[in-house]
Amino acid sequence: MTNQAGDLFTTDLPQAPAWVRFSAAVIRRLPAGRYRAMDILPRPSSAFLMHMAEEVGGYPFHCDLRDTISREVCFTGCYEPQVSALVRSILRPGMSFVDVGANWGYFTLLAASLVGRSGRVLSLEPDPRLFSILQGNVSRGRLDYVTAMQLAASHESGIVSLTGYTEDGGNFGISRITQRSEKEEGVFQVNSDSLDSILKLHGMLSVDLMKMDIEGGEVFAIAGLDESLSNRKIKRLILELHPIQLAEHGSTVSAITDKLQSAGYKGWTIDHSQIATRETAYQKQIKPNRLLRPFDSADLYDDWPHHLWLAPGVE
DSSP: OOOHHHHHHHHHHOOHHHHHHHHHHHHHHHOOOHHHHHTTTTTSSSSSEEOOOOGGTEEEEEEOHHHSHHHHHHHSOSSHHHHHHHHHHOOOOOOOOEEETTTSSHHHHHHHHHHHHEEEEEOOOOOOOHHHHHHHHHHHHTTTTTTEEEOOEEESOOOOOOOOOOOSSOOOOEEEEEESOOTTTTTEEEEEHHHHHHHHHHTOBBBEEEEEEOOOTTTHHHHHHHHHHHTOOOOOOEEEEEEHHHTTTTOOOOHHHHHHHHHHEEEEEEEHHHHHHHHHHHOOOOOHHHHHHOOOSSSSSSOOOOOEEETTTOO
């Protein structure tokens, strides 16, 4: 991204209204009740420019308070506190990060702040509306070491159907690969490629951390990562799984976890319970081992299991 592009994007949105900045400053300091306080505030339809909290990068981002993720980052200063804490504990200057299902780029921006200009960030988001916002957020930060791509991670190069989010749905991060016809309302076509091919194209011989959250599309993305997993190219993988959406594609959580274990990866389950979420959100420093327990295939899965997978020899 060029500085010229960054200059253009700095003027495309108004600054956050005074009431938003004041509310965020207050809520981010509350010792309790941040999420309840956030929920009672208005949800205007006009987007504006807000800054992330300094501890997660401090970058400006396109903020739409109708969207769950934007709203949470705006007012509480963080999103998915446990995953954020793990990313912050893993990434260091000079490392590499791949964000599969980047949405508007919260984790992309967080990773960019951690790896710095000596590192690399590769960010994939297929939904054209979200990609435009992602691209703008990267440009505003003048993050020329971040590469954003409008692609769906799949098992091969081609075109896939995507069911997009609706603006009145409350969550702009639920676009997903679908078997529905492109002629149906809310379904559109996007380009796809395998992660193996994408990593080769960008000369990424190893990846220190990959984050994947793609609403059931992980069945296709993992299938397109065979070579990288076999060669232990991916050192660490933070993976959110979606049992219901996987079933729609004829797959299961076990099919994914068995594949990772067969490649020699060791799994850890991330505690994303309500108690763990709040505990992590209110503590600036938390030891990652408090959030992890060894993966056990006999565990009952919830609606969105979160795992950390480590290549052999990686701690």
